[in-house]
Amino acid sequence: MEIVRPGLITGNKVIDQQHQDILTLAREAMSHFDESRGGNSSEFHTLLNNLATLAARHFHTEEALLRRNGCPTLEAHQKEHAAFSERILDLLMKAMAGNLDRSGLLGVMEDWTTHHLLVSDAACSPYLQERKHSDSTHTG
Numbered sequence: 001m002e003i004v005r006p007g008l009i010t011g012n013k014v015i016d017q018q019h020q021d022i023l024t025l026a027r028e029a030m031s032h033f034d035e036s037r038g039g040n041s042s043e044f045h046t047l048l049n050n051l052a053t054l055a056a057r058h059f060h061t062e063e064a065l066l067r068r069n070g071c072p073t074l075e076a077h078q079k080e081h082a083a084f085s086e087r088i089l090d091l092l093m094k095a096m097a098g099n100l101d102r103s104g105l106l107g108v109m110e111d112w113t114t115h116h117l118l119v120s121d122a123a124c125s126p127y128l129q130e131r132k133h134s135d136s137t138h139t140g
């Protein structure tokens, strides 16, 4: 999973770092939990918990920025985030029941990088800046 791609760079350091952290975790997951049955249940569970925490924090940061900057696709964007959160929660529930759904995790991360990051986040990047460049009426 290649991380440094122009499409993944929003120009907002906080957002870019959060994306990077999630991708690093995803890469870790791929190497620990590949089809050769590597990794144990508690490691998988910990990783999913970390992913859920990072994702929740990131979605919150991103949505706050989109709202503040008046992003017209905020609602659709929030729905995509909610769907990812739900899928991660589903994987957590499965893991608690002893089912380590590695391909499920892989699918979530693939959809997240190829569809969400490169399409939805990229399209919203003008609204992911700390301050809109065109906004000269900012009062602080």
Ligand SMILES: [Fe+2]
Pocket (backbone or CB within 6 Å): 062, 077, 081, 116, 120, 121
């Ligand atoms: Fe997003």
Ligand SMILES: [Fe+2]
Pocket (backbone or CB within 6 Å): 019, 058, 062, 117, 121
């Ligand atoms: Fe994002």
